[in-house]
Amino acid sequence: MEDEAAVVEEGISPAQSPLVAVSFQRNVHRNKKYLEAEPKALGITQIGLSLFQIICVGVFLSKGLSFVTTDIPLLISSILVIIAGSVAVAAQNLHLPTLRACLGMQVVASGASLLNMICILIKMDHTPSFCWNYYYHNATVHWGEICHQIESIHSHIHAEGIVIEAALLAISITLAAYSCKVINCCSPASKMPVITVQAPPVQH
Template sequence: MAEEVPAVEEAISPAQSPLVTLTFQKHIHRKEKYLEAEPKALGITQISLSVFTMLSTIVFLSNWGNTYAVIPFFISSLLVIIAGSIAVAAKNLHLPTLRACLVMQIVACVASIVNLACTLIKDSAPYYCWHFDTMDYGEICHKIEKINAHFCAGGMLIQATLFAISVTLAAYCCKVVNCCGPPAKLPVITVQAPPAQE
């Protein structure tokens, strides 16, 4: 008698279950969405461009009259370098590292805006070419002014690029961390085949 009970229960349960069921499950691969942003390439780009701007600032430091903008520039550049390093480290999809990456990318966005302002301040220093009376020095001074204008435009372009990279990485981190709302759940539809009738 004990052997017949399970057979009866198996025969009853498919008949009582619905043909279609809808359930919501967590998206198990949502962390991999961060890898679509190519964090290693973008992080290395952040680091490289920040190091380039810092080195070029050091090289041209003697020519700037407004050196008070250099200290915030270096601090902001270091923050962008740290953000790029964390973006590369977050490639392992460890959730606390992804949260740290989100925070540092937001900080890097602000740092890029500060660097853009510092670039405008430090690279807009006039060279006062009217001090030179002779024609040879005047021409050289005007050439230096043109080089400085090109350098300023390049620095602004680099800072705008760093800002765009930071925004991109922050957006992908936000999708993975789900700081803006509850985690998305995927609908799963299960279709039960009706029992075969003989």
């Protein structure tokens, strides 16, 4: 990679003498900074949490306890986050095109997580009350209590979904920030000062 090669820039040395020369070189190990973000752990977390969200949405849809209009975008966004997590894990090879793909997918995953949070909030506001039918059409108090418990579980799962999406958003931003540092899309490549001590000429 051309931008990862150590390039000595002449003429920018603050101090130069016959015995000491100061130059600045690009940090050839800056791509390893991506590994400081623990991309494997964060990528697997993205995949696992998104799969959990997909399973929950699928269960509610199959039981008729949710809305297709909000669940379809949620499913698509969760699949995008899974892809972003897979790319983050693959970017551990520090290959520059893979790191660029990781940055792009993490930006997409951030937007997807925000969209999922909005969808879950909409679902919470428009959750139908299933229990009124029990009270009006079924005089058994026992079934009414069970229904209220189901509604309570339903709302708790929605709240849990918001927390999960907030965690996924934080993970996406973290991975995007580290990817951005490595591929230098937001700032120029960092340079390290290199001091070269030259041996004095041997006098005869």
